[in-house]
Every structure is written in structure tokens, then in C-alpha cells.
Amino acid sequence: MNRPSGVGGWLQLILPWLLLSALLLLPVGHPSDNVIRLLFLTAVWTTTSLGWNLLGGMAGQASFGFAVFFGLGAYTTALLMQYGHSPYFGFIGGAAIAMLASFFIGLPTFRLRGPYFVIATIGVTEAVRVIMNNLEITGGASGYRIIEDKPFNPLEHYYTAIAAVALAVLVSTIIANSKFGLALRAIKQDQDAAADLGVNPYTSKLWIHAIAAGLTGIAGGIYARRAAFFYPGDVFAFQTGISILLMPVIGGIGTVWGPVLGGIVFVIVEEQISVKFPNFHLLIYGSLLIIIILLEPDGLLGLLRRLFRLFRSKRDSGSSEADQVFWRRSGA
Amino acid sequence: MDAAEYLDLLLKALLLAGVYAAMAVGMTVVYGVMKIVNLAHAGFLMLGAYFALELFQHFHIDPIFGAVLALPVFFLFGMAVHWLLVRWLPKSDTPTLASLLLMFGFWLVLQNIGYAAWGNEDQSILTPLTLSSVHIGETISISKVNLVVFAAAVFCMIVLQIVFHRSWFGRSMRALIQNPYAAQIVGVDDQRTSRMTFGLGTAFAGFAGALLGMLYSFAPDFGTRPPFLLRSFVIIVLGGLESVSGVALGAVVLAILETFSTMIPFPWYWHGWKWHYLPPSYQTVVPFALLVVVLVIMPKGLAGLFNRKWKAA
Numbered sequence: 001m002n003r004p005s006g007v008g009g010w011l012q013l014i015l016p017w018l019l020l021s022a023l024l025l026l027p028v029g030h031p032s033d034n035v036i037r038l039l040f041l042t043a044v045w046t047t048t049s050l051g052w053n054l055l056g057g058m059a060g061q062a063s064f065g066f067a068v069f070f071g072l073g074a075y076t077t078a079l080l081m082q083y084g085h086s087p088y089f090g091f092i093g094g095a096a097i098a099m100l101a102s103f104f105i106g107l108p109t110f111r112l113r114g115p116y117f118v119i120a121t122i123g124v125t126e127a128v129r130v131i132m133n134n135l136e137i138t139g140g141a142s143g144y145r146i147i148e149d150k151p152f153n154p155l156e157h158y159y160t161a162i163a164a165v166a167l168a169v170l171v172s173t174i175i176a177n178s179k180f181g182l183a184l185r186a187i188k189q190d191q192d193a194a195a196d197l198g199v200n201p202y203t204s205k206l207w208i209h210a211i212a213a214g215l216t217g218i219a220g221g222i223y224a225r226r227a228a229f230f231y232p233g234d235v236f237a238f239q240t241g242i243s244i245l246l247m248p249v250i251g252g253i254g255t256v257w258g259p260v261l262g263g264i265v266f267v268i269v270e271e272q273i274s275v276k277f278p279n280f281h282l283l284i285y286g287s288l289l290i291i292i293i294l295l296e297p298d299g300l301l302g303l304l305r306r307l308f309r310l311f312r313s314k315r316d317s318g319s320s321e322a323d324q325v326f327w328r329r330s331g332a
Numbered sequence: 333m334d335a336a337e338y339l340d341l342l343l344k345a346l347l348l349a350g351v352y353a354a355m356a357v358g359m360t361v362v363y364g365v366m367k368i369v370n371l372a373h374a375g376f377l378m379l380g381a382y383f384a385l386e387l388f389q390h391f392h393i394d395p396i397f398g399a400v401l402a403l404p405v406f407f408l409f410g411m412a413v414h415w416l417l418v419r420w421l422p423k424s425d426t427p428t429l430a431s432l433l434l435m436f437g438f439w440l441v442l443q444n445i446g447y448a449a450w451g452n453e454d455q456s457i458l459t460p461l462t463l464s465s466v467h468i469g470e471t472i473s474i475s476k477v478n479l480v481v482f483a484a485a486v487f488c489m490i491v492l493q494i495v496f497h498r499s500w501f502g503r504s505m506r507a508l509i510q511n512p513y514a515a516q517i518v519g520v521d522d523q524r525t526s527r528m529t530f531g532l533g534t535a536f537a538g539f540a541g542a543l544l545g546m547l548y549s550f551a552p553d554f555g556t557r558p559p560f561l562l563r564s565f566v567i568i569v570l571g572g573l574e575s576v577s578g579v580a581l582g583a584v585v586l587a588i589l590e591t592f593s594t595m596i597p598f599p600w601y602w603h604g605w606k607w608h609y610l611p612p613s614y615q616t617v618v619p620f621a622l623l624v625v626v627l628v629i630m631p632k633g634l635a636g637l638f639n640r641k642w643k644a645a
Contacts, residue, residue, distance in 0.1 A: 108628040111628060112628065115427035115432065119623065123565075126559060127620035130613075133613075134613045279444075282440045282444035286437040286438065286443075286444065289440070294420050297430060
């Protein structure tokens with residue numbers, strides 16, 4: 001890790017810890033159940049968003065098929081709990097199955113590049129949904145119910161979700177600052193050039209796909225345990241895969257904090273704005289996507305960054321070195 | 333099953349292939365010229381179906397004429413969409429994620445407009461043709477609406493093929509598909525041709541949507557719920573992504589495979605590896621599985637496979 005320099009650098013180092021302690025201490029203030037529920041959902045979706053971003057943002061391999069991992073995490077956790085295992089073992093099992101699935105999907109499809117890979121992931125996710133709709137051991141299309149002996153404890157669910165999102169941020173930060181992260185960025189920019197410099201694009205993609213799938217599988221398990229009832233048309237839906245992809249794009253692709261920002265915005269839009277305008281949530285997502293793609297491809301984080309630069313350049317013309325270090329370290 | 337029943341199914345598959353080809357051809361020209369994977373295609377199909385429905389309900393225009401009327405209307409609509417959104421995308425030789433997401437966002441907007449305008453219940457276009465059929469012999473019976481739709485689709489494909497090979501616009505499109513840089517050097521107006529191509533692709537989507545609306549029921553999520561968007565992908569990938577004749581070939585292959593998929597026995601694990609037929613509920617997996625297999629084994633499509641053989645020979 002580089003030593004922090006300047007106000008920006010220190011802020012960058014301290015802010016995540018402040019955020020984490022605030023989230024951990026929040027239940028002391030007895031917030032309403034709805035606040036806890038919203039934060040729980042934000043944490044779960046942000047975990048998937050960070051997972052997608054590892055593959056889609058850092059390595060540049062956009063996938064429409066992350067619903068597969070989310071759903072597999074949910075079903076594996078549920079089945080393991082059904083056979084009397086602890087839910088935490090279930091989450092790990094969900095991650096393991098999702099990672100295994102990611103290899104099965106990645107081995108053939110990573111031979112394809114760019115759009116062909118994207119189209120293939122659409123095919124995979126739809127095929128898996130149809131199969132899960134017809135599979136008898138999971139109840140088919142009518143869904144699966146988790147029955148727990150213990151009373152419902154929203155705080156336990158909340159803390160598991162916070163732990164998952166903290167893990168996702170940690171993994172993302174480590175990868176962003178590692179040699180492996182550099183290799184991924186090289187693949188994103190020019191796969192052939194990266195291969196010439198000694199990076200194996202195929203295995204690198206497979207590994208980052210597995211890590212991303214694992215995080216998404218954990219999130220699926222946590223979501224399923226709280227929801228207690230789910231069905232393939234929900235967790236395996238094409239729409240779920242789309243949501244997972246929208247969050248990092250909204251927040252800022254390829255960065256560590258962009259997907260977090262995207263997850264927060266997503267839950268606000270989904271739970272607050274969509275409730276007020278129930279007939280227009282597709283319109284909201286669609287226009288948001290169009291505006292971001294055409295005007296600010298770096299997402300909300302890019303917009304914030306641009307505003308910050310504008311503010312800085314007014315105060316002292318030209319950006320200082322500390323300022324540049326601040327943004328470089330934030331993973332762009 | 334006797335031979336007549338197989339013939340009946342084969343005829344139905346071929347009739348289906350005609351509509352499939354009309355459905356996928358718009359996507360293929362847009363991909364070829366602009367290298368955009370047009371996810372909004374499903375939205376245009378949906379609007380086409382509702383366009384025919386509205387004309388039929390309010391002005392009693394036969395949906396076949398509605399489909400033909402959709403061609404100019406959607407041509408202008410597509411040009412407007414290109415002018416408003418698509419032309420701002422950065423240019424690239426290969427499809428970019430930005431273009432994919434932009435078209436996806438636009439699809440969401442179209443879907444929402446559909447819900448706002450027509451609600452979420454399933455609609456269908458019922459004409460006197462819908463329930464009448466032609467009988468040949470004892471087993472073969474073909475719905476008249478299928479025949480009419482097939483004829484319209486094939487007619488428009490032929491017109492497109494003529495435009496593609498005999499007009500200046502078609503020639504510039506083909507030039508841009510083959511080599512965009514060389515095309516611009518010899519004086520092809522890139523922007524204008526792209527705009528007209530997008531209009532053409534949208535026009536065919538609207539036309540095919542109206543035809544599909546005569547055969548299937550539809551709601552604003554048309555394109556995913558019978559998965560016509562993915563079927564279009566399968567067809568254009570089978571066809572090698574860039575040629576009109578490839579699309580016809582891909583459509584025939586997909587239609588035949590879908591129709592006969594429940595008759596091919598597989599050794600199933602849960603039947604103790606005994607040979608069993610594919611259960612009908614799994615029939616919708618066929619296009620998706622085919623898509624992945626085709627992409628992995630022959631990314632240049634069927635035509636690419638043939639070309640390679642011919643070159644080797």
C-alpha cells in the first residue's frame with residue numbers, strides 16, 4: 001500500500017472505516033425496522049454489484065448472467081439449511097457452488113470475445129432459469145421455502161449482510177492494488193497486448209469470474225435466508241442479472257467505490273422512487289442508463305470526480321499532485 | 333408417427349422459419365453496418381405488434397396491410413432514434429459495451445411506454461383467417477394465417493435482397509459491412525448510410541413484430557416472454573452475423589431444431605442413462621443451448637463453416 005499523502009489521501013484511507021463503524025454501531029440508536037431492511041438490501045445488492053464489477057469493470061468482460069450465481073447461492077443455502085446445516089455453512093456452500101458453476105460457464109464462453117461473450121451469457125442465464133423452473137428437487141417454478149426454528153432476528157441478517165459487503169470491498173481493494181488487478185486492467189484495454197506481456201487472459205478471466213461468482217453466491221444466500229421464500233422467476237430472472245449489471249454502470253465501472261455508490265442509488269430507486277411511481281421504474285432505469293452511457297461513461301463517481309476537479313481548479317489553477325494521487329488510488 | 337405427420341411438422345417449421353428470418357434480418361443489417369448488438373430490437377418488435385393491433389381495432393385495417401404500413405413508419409422512427417441516440421456512440425470495429433447498454437436502456441424505455449399505453453395484459457390480433465386452415469390429405473393441416481404471414485415475410489426478404497444488391501444505398505451498406513475505412517475513402521457517406529440502415533433495421537423489426545402479433549399473443553415484454561430476442565440472436569449468429577442469406581439459413585435451422593427437439597432421444601441421467609425424449613417443458617432451452625454451442629464451436633456461423641471448407645478445398 002502506498003503511504004497516504006495530502007488531505008485526499010487520508011480521507012480515502014479513513015472514510016471506509018468510518019462508514020463501517022457507523023454501520024456496525026447503527027443498531028444502538030434503535031432505528032426503525034424499515035431502515036434496517038433498506039440497509040440490508042443495500043448491502044446485499046452492493047455485494048453483487050462489487051462482484052460483477054470485478055469481472056465486468058476491472059477485466060472488461062460484461063456478463064448478463066450473474067443471476068445464475070445469485071440464484072445458485074440462494075438455492076444451495078436453502079438446501080443445506082434444509083438438511084440441518086448452519087446458515088453460515090450454507091453461505092460458504094453457496095459461494096462454492098457458484099464458483100464451480102462459474103468454471104463450467106467460463107471454460108467455453110471465455111474463448112469468445114466482447115459481444116459474443118455477452119450474448120452467450122444471456123443464453124446461459126435463460127437456459128438455467130428454464131431448467132430450474134422444471135427441476136423437481138427444488139420445487140420447480142413454485143419456489144422454495146426456508147424454515148428456520150429460531151425466531152426472526154433482523155439484526156443478525158443485517159450484520160451478515162454488512163460482513164458480506166465488507167468482504168466484497170476488501171477483496172475488490174486488494175485485487176485493485178495487486179499485480180493480478182493490473183493484469184486484469186491490461187486485458188480490458190488490449191487482450192492481445194496483455195498476452196504478449198506475459199498475462200494469460202484465459203486463466204485470469206476464469207479466476208476473476210470465480211471470485212466474482214463466489215461473492216454473488218454469498219449475497220444470494222443471505223438474500224434467500226431473509227426472504228425465506230423465493231422462486232426461479234425471481235432469483236434466476238433475467239431482470240436480476242440486469243440489476244446486478246446496472247448498479248456498477250450507474251455508480252462507475254471499474255472502480256472500487258463506484259459499485260457501492262451504484263448499489264445505494266439502486267436501492268433508493270427500487271424501494272423509494274419505484275414505490276411512488278410504480279408504473280415508471282423501467283423508464284427511470286432506462287433513461288438513467290442512456291444518460292450515463294451518452295454523457296458520463298464513468299458513472300456517478302466520474303461525475304463527482306469532475307465536479308471535484310472543477311471545484312479544485314477554481315481554487316488553485318491546475319490539479320495538485322496530492323489530488324492526482326487521491327484519484328489514482330481510488331482505483332480508476 | 334408416419335411420414336405424413338413428419339411432413340406436416342416440417343412444413344410448419346418452414347413456415348415458422350420465414351417469420352423468424354424477417355424478425356432477425358433487421359438485427360443483422362444493423363450489426364453488419366454499425367457493429368451494434370441491438371437489444372432494443374425486442375422493443376421495436378413489440379411496438380410493431382401493437383401498431384398492427386391499433387390499426388386493426390380502430391381503422392379495421394387488415395394486420396397484413398398494417399405490417400406493410402409499419403415499414404415506412406418504423407423506418408422514420410428508426411432514423412429518429414439513430415439521430416437522437418445512436419450516432420453519439422463512439423465508433424468501433426467491434427461491438428462495445430456502451431452500445432449494448434445504450435440499446436438495452438432504450439429497450440427498457442420502450443417497454444415502459446408499452447406498459448403505460450397498453451397495460452400488461454396479453455393481447456392478440458384475431459382475424460377471420462386466424463382459425464381457418466388449409467387441409468392437404470388427412471394429416472396435414474396448415475393455418476391460413478401462417479401461410480399469409482409466410483408469404484409476406486418472404487416477399488419482404490426478397491425486396492430487401494434486391495435493395496441490398498441493386499441500389500446505391502444497398503451497395504454502400506455492403507461496402508461499410510466489408511470494410512468501413514475503404515468505403516469511406518471511396519466516398520460512402522458513413523453517417524447517412526448508418527442512419528438509413530438503422531431505419532431499415534427498425535422498419536423490419538416493426539414489420540416482423542406485426543406479423544408475429546398475428547401468430548402469438550403479446551404484452552409489452554414481447555421479445556422476452558416468447559424469447560424472440562434470443563431467437564434473433566441465435567439466427568444471426570448461425571447466419572454469421574452479417575449476411576441476409578445467412579439469416580434465412582439460420583432461421584430454417586433454428587425452426588427445424590425447435591420443432592423436432594422433442595423427438596430426438598437423449599440418454600438422460602435421471603432415467604438411468606436410458607434413451608428418452610426431451611420433455612416438452614424443456615423445449616425453450618433449445619435455442620439458448622444452441623446459441624452457446626454455436627458461439628463456442630463456430631463463431632463465424634454456418635456460412636463461416638462452409639467458407640472455411642471451401643477455402644480449404
